[in-house]
């Protein structure tokens with residue numbers, strides 16, 4: 001299959017292009033498109049055969065359910081049921097935006113979307129191209145990240161093509177995504193409510209609306225599709241815990257050790273530490289006090305290390321507050337070590 005590319009300026013959207021993309025969705029094809037978090041791989045959520053193509057293109061296990069994207073808050077009632085005031089308060093506070101809610105599903109939602117569960121994950125993205133596409137397609141769009149399963153999520157159309165060229169109908173190139181990590185997923189069918197995946201909305205912000213929300217787990221059971229190694233570059237990742245000079249000294253020691261042993265390695269460092277590692281291959285995540293910049297760069301930098309063909313990435317940490325929780329979650333999963341519990 002030939003993958004077409006359509007360049008669209010999100011600030012001046014060519015509606016004919018959106019119609020072209022929407023027609024592909026309507027006829028059961030796959031379109032990758034930008035959202036404010038990462039690029040999504042979209043298919044008509046009410047067409048099981050179209051959704052099956054997502055799993056095939058991404059090489060994604062069928063038990064890993066998809067998030068459904070809508071463009072109008074009212075459409076939540078078409079895909080989910082048992083929607084109480086607290087849900088409406090949450091979506092009023094965070095939609096459109098990087099918050100996914102898990103609710104009981106409506107009958108019409110195909111099992112392939114939910115991995116056979118009675119629940120559905122839904123969000124309304126805060127990106128004009130995504131919203132226009134969903135509106136013009138006149139259907140909810142199922143869209144996981146537009147990468148090969150397990151790889152770092154794509155934050156540019158180029159990343160999408162690296163993984164999926166020839167496997168999907170179209171990529172809309174709308175430039176780099178703003179946030180760079182995926183949405184926060186909160187399960188509203190559990191008591192107490194539970195964050196299944198930290199993301200673009202910080203847990204502190206969520207607690208303003210639902211103070212009782214917990215992080216990650218119920219009875220020690222992970223949510224479906226939460227795999228221990230995920231978001232991973234080809235290189236192994238070694239996370240150096242600690243802070244300040246103690247951390248940079250640890251990074252330096254291990255880098256010298258790897259150097260002596262002849263490993264090809266890189267260092268993922270915060271901006272303020274860029275001069276501490278001499279001539280080693282250092283790539284910068286962003287300033288430690290600018291977690292927004294760090295999140296936006298994360299997946300792109302991991303892919304850049306792959307281009308350098310390093311065997312190991314030695315990674316500094318960022319502070320685990322706000323977006324820093326999502327950044328460290330992705331970095332820990334990319335390293336294959338389960339998330340630290342907070």
Ligand code: AMP
Pocket residue numbers: 064065066067102114117119120121143144145182185187196223224225226
């Ligand atoms: P992504 O691959 O970024 O689109 O993430 C989708 C993730 O959302 C899945 O891997 C699941 O962990 C989560 N998810 C989707 N649907 C559900 C659901 N019905 N219940 C719980 N988690 C879900």
Ligand code: MG
Pocket residue numbers: 144145153
């Ligand atoms: Mg994904």
